[in-house]
Amino acid sequence: MMGLDESILEFLDHLGTPHRIPVSVTATEMWINLAVRRDISDKSQNTFTRRMKILYEHGFLEKADVRGSHYYLSEKAQRFLSGDLPMDEMVDDSS
Numbered sequence: 001m002m003g004l005d006e007s008i009l010e011f012l013d014h015l016g017t018p019h020r021i022p023v024s025v026t027a028t029e030m031w032i033n034l035a036v037r038r039d040i041s042d043k044s045q046n047t048f049t050r051r052m053k054i055l056y057e058h059g060f061l062e063k064a065d066v067r068g069s070h071y072y073l074s075e076k077a078q079r080f081l082s083g084d085l086p087m088d089e090m091v092d093d094s095s
Helices: 003-016 027-037 045-057 075-081
Strands: 061-063 071-073
Touching (some): 003 075, 045 071, 071 075
Antiparallel strands (some): 061 071
């Protein structure tokens, strides 16, 4: 899992606080909030799109719509963020 992946998951987790309501965003919205507005990442919009797709493929994100452009945290991501995810379920994909 890349540092960007953790930033994406933590940002989505923060958006759902304090009521634990899943908030969904597109990769573009994530890029705007983390890279453009907050200058947390120097990654491109395409990198955000690719990483969010990988997080979805590994069960860390769920799709909120039929077109699949909006993502929200999965239960697996919530377990990861709380430190309750076994190492064998981690994503080791830095592509």
